[in-house]
Amino acid sequence: MDGALHGKLASPDVHRIAAQSAGRREGEGVMHGGGRDQHMGNLPAEVTSFVGRRREVAEIKQLLSGARLVTLTGFGGVGKSRLASRAAREVKRSFSHGTWLVELASVEEPDLLCEKVAATLGVVSQSRRPPIHILSNYLERRELLLVLDNCEHLADACATLAGKILGAAEGLRILVTSRHRLHADGEHILPVSPFATPEPNELSTSGGINRHGAAMTLFAQRACAVDPTFAITTGNQVTVARICQRLEGIPLAIELATPWLRTLSLGQILARLDDRFRLVTRGSRTAPPRQRTLRATLDWSYRLCSPEERKLWAGLSVFADGFDLSAVENVCCEEETAQQDVLATLAGLVDKSIVVRTAHGSAARYRQLETVRQYGRHRLRETGGEALLRRRHRDHYLRLCERAAAEWFGSVQADWLNRLRRDHANLQIALGSCLDLPDRSATGLRMATALWFYWRAAGLLPQGRRWLDLALEHHSHAPSDELARALCINGWIAAAQSDFAACEQAAKECRAIARCTGSTSAHTYATHILGLAALHGDDPTSAAALLDEALTHYRSTDRVDSFVTLTYLQLASMHLHLGNTERGLELCQELRATCEAHGERWLRSYALYLTSRAHWDRDDLPRAVTSVQECLRSARPLGDLSCIVLAIDQLACLEVAMGVAERAAVLLAVADRTWLAIDGQFPRGKGDAPARREQCRTRIDEQLDNGVLEAALRHGAALSLDEGIAYALNEEPDPARTGHSAVTPPAPVTRRELEVATLIAQGLSNKDIATRLVISRRTAEGHVEHLRAKLGFTTRTQIAVWITERLRGEPLK
Structure with missing residues (x-):
């Protein structure tokens, strides 16, 4: 909860209640990747069976129970990543805020490491605060496991990051995979070896395939995926054992060999492995033997x-x-x-x-x-051929970015945002390729500028500014409208981060371009940036005049795109801040009409947010609520965390103003937890939003007694963001509106249903509940459905919150 709280709403017990409630649920996360909640982390589903490694998994679990940093070491292909994922999956119930996999193979710059970790966790930064501070603040009260995968090329940066975030978050554990240790303080090392391989003369003639050990079991299971009729028999087990020996039990080598069963027999595979490895032993003898074996397997696959x-x-x-x-x-x-x-x-x-x-x-x-x-x-x-392919790679993603920019102001925004998110690592590589060569700096500037909407909508303003700063630094071409636009976008980001000196410097450079080229566009960009500096600074009257002038110039060009229409939003915000409610509402309506004509969602969402604010200023609370709920519906498909949490926060303030304090408390708890994922706190900018928020908290504190307040906070803290949006939109039963207490059931609950509810609160699935109570899974599912019907709930989380409150005051007999 926010540190500025007072009275009951700010008490340490409330912090603890919210954290514990969030920890008990089986699906906490923040919105990420286009609006999908990540439940208990982001570990990928296992698409193939996990073989062996029981001892290693047990050892990792034992180490994590005491050590806070554990590193799995071993050469590439030995199975470190798969082992780490399995171990993380098995310990996830020990971490109330989930287990999170951060894949680092695609991160080539150490400076981007912290941003990659933050992005994986859904932490959004819009400010100039160092990413490590924002990440540390987010992790401070959380209990989670981070799996940093493929760290060898970032070992120093990973060691530094681990030291800082472990020092800030007592509930954090880190599991690392790397070809070598990080040399970090407190690091515990667990070497990962290949699978043991049996001697052919020691093979058993009875039992299932597991009797042969993990290497042959892995071979058999992957071979069955290629040929469902495959089986290890007394006739072929010696050949399979020799193949596994040649591959030295290296999991990746085995997995690369088995697909050749589509075209080769076991004997042919063994013969070709023998030939290939004899060639390898005549080659480099400096590499470790098993690394030579893996290279030989890759060579062999390559030659085939x-x-x-x-x-x-x-x-x-x-x-x-x-x-x-x-x-x-x-x-x-x-x-x-x-x-x-x-x-x-x-x-x-x-x-x-x-x-x-x-x-x-x-x-x-x-x-x-x-x-x-x-x-x-x-x-x-x-x-x-690397230079040619990298140039084609860069050109492909430049075309992709410019196409996205051209189509962004339309009905396909969610598709483009998700596509760019998926290709984020490729975009970084392409931008880096541009800046590596001075003669390509103009290309880098085009790409970084084209992505301006992505940097904002995806919550990546610091990263966008970093690329724009680098591109502008390397730019050596003549003044142009393209350069002025890049400066304007960079100044806009700087203003959003309250870096007014940089904002004003960008405006000066735009004016210099305008004087040099006579460009009206460059002059308009300069006016726009100066307006933004005043908007975020201390001169609202000048801001309104400058933004109005810029908007007039933009209108004269008949251009309709996101950057031009963004000016409407900025000007409307400024007028509302000045108390010019009718003018602000008029601009919002113009903006909404333009967006709706083009099927645009992103700016429409912010326009609806400001429309709600205008209706609030006019004391028209029902219309204010309707507008902010429509804002949420519009923003949800895009996953713009900033817009969504602003809307939830404002809705909470409106609810308490309408006398629904319990519901307002639930919404504020959802917003508070989400603000932790955006720079760690509610923005303390200009305007009266912070004051209204504090007034909301005071009213909630005055209107609710301790028990109801704590129940509402538990409920809100236990909701994922998607569930919080559903709650805000009345898409699930709401005790505050139906008149039912958040902790009182409307119908009697049986003893067995109370037992089931208790197990749900412990995070058990229906299958686990059935096992614990020695009943069928169908019976367990029936009990859960009866609980939902009796209590008027739609989610397991609500059941968990209800039983937790009941147990605090009424222990089960």
Whole structure:
């Protein structure tokens, strides 16, 4: 809760209640990735069976019970990532705020490490505060496990980050995978070895495949995926054992070998492995033996690929964190090669497990395991083709960004936002490629400028400003309208971060361009930026005049896009701040009409937020509530965390003004927890929003007694953001509106249903409840449904909150 609270609403017990309630539920998270809640973290589903490693999993769990930083070490392909994910999955109930996987293979710059971790957790930063401070503040009261995967290229940065956030968050544990240790204070090391392989003469002739050990079990299970009729028998077990020996029990090597059963027999696979490894032993002897084995397996797979497949394998290494088919066609397709041929070649690599297909809605997406990708990069550099492929990669993503910018002011905003989020790592690589070469700085500036809406809507303003600063620093071309627009966008971000000196400097540079070129556009950009500086500064009257002048110039060009219409929003906000309610409402209505004519959601959402504020100023509370709820409906598909939490916060203030204090307390608890994911606190900017919020808190404190207040806070703290939005929109039963107490059931509950409710509060699934109570799963599901019906609830969270309150005052007999 906010540190400025007073009285009951600010008591330490309320902090504890909210934190405990959030910890008990089985699905806490913040909105991330287009509005989807992440329940208990973001660990990926296991698409293939997990084999062996029981001892290692148990050892990791034991280490994490006492150590706060555990590093799994071992060479690439030994299975560190899969082991870490499995261990994290098994301990997730020990961490009330979830287990979170941060994949770092695609992060090439140490400076971006903290931002990557924050983004994975859903922490949004719009300010100039150092990301490490925002992240530490967010983690301070949380109990969670971070899995930092593939850290070897960022070892120093990871060690520094771990030291800072572990010092700030007592409930934090970190599990690392790396080819070598981080050399961080308090680090506990667990080496990960390949699977043991049996001697052929020691093989058993009875029992299931598990009798042969993990290496042969893994081979058999992956072979069954290729050929469902495959089985280890007394006739082939010796050959399988020898294959696993040749592969030295390395999981990745085994997984790369089994797809060849589609075209080769076991004997042929063994013979080719023998030939390949004999060649390797004549080669480099400086690498560790098992690393030579993995390289040999990759060499062998590479040589068995067709020339087209080899070339594509190498070309795909320029992508980071996945890619789609259009990217492959644009980056890796030669002019003389038909696109259907590229698709067939890609399908061949998927068939051989060199490329992994992942699903993202209706569009397929692909990725490579990092070891396979690094091998491909080595091959690409051998051919001398890396520079060409990186240039094509950069050009493809430049076209993508500029197309997104052109289509952003329309009905496909959510699609574009989700697409850019998925390709975020590739965008960073493309921007970095532009700035590596001075003659390409103009390209980098075009790309960073085109993404202005993405930096804002995705909550990435600091990162956007970083790229724009770098691009402007490297820019060496003549003054132009494009340069002025980039300066204007950079000044807009600076103003949003209260960096008024940078904002005014950008305005001066725009004016210099206007004098040099005679450009009206550059002069308008300068006027716009100066208005923004005044808007966020101490001169609201000047801000209104300057923004009005800029808007007049924009209108004269007949341009209709997000950046031009953004001026309406800024000017409306300024008029409302000045008390010019009717003018502010008029501008909001103009903006809404323009947005709705184009199917635009993003600015429409903010226009509805300000419309609600205008109705509030006119004491028309019902219309204010209707407008802010419509704002939430509009913003939800985009996942713009800033707009959503502003709306929830304002709705809470409106509810208490209308006399519904219990509901207001629930909404404020949702907002408070979400503000922690945005710079750690409610924005303390200009205007009377902070004062209204404090007044809301005071009224809640005055109108609710301790028991009802605590129950409402527990309820709000236990809701995920999606559930909080549903609550705000009355999409679930609301005790505050129906007249039922948040802790009193409307119908009698049986003893067995009380037992089931208690287990739900402990985070158990229906299956786990059935096991604990020795009943069928269907019976357990029936009890849960009866509880929901009797209590008038729609979620398990509400049941957990209710039983927790009941147990505090009425222990089960």
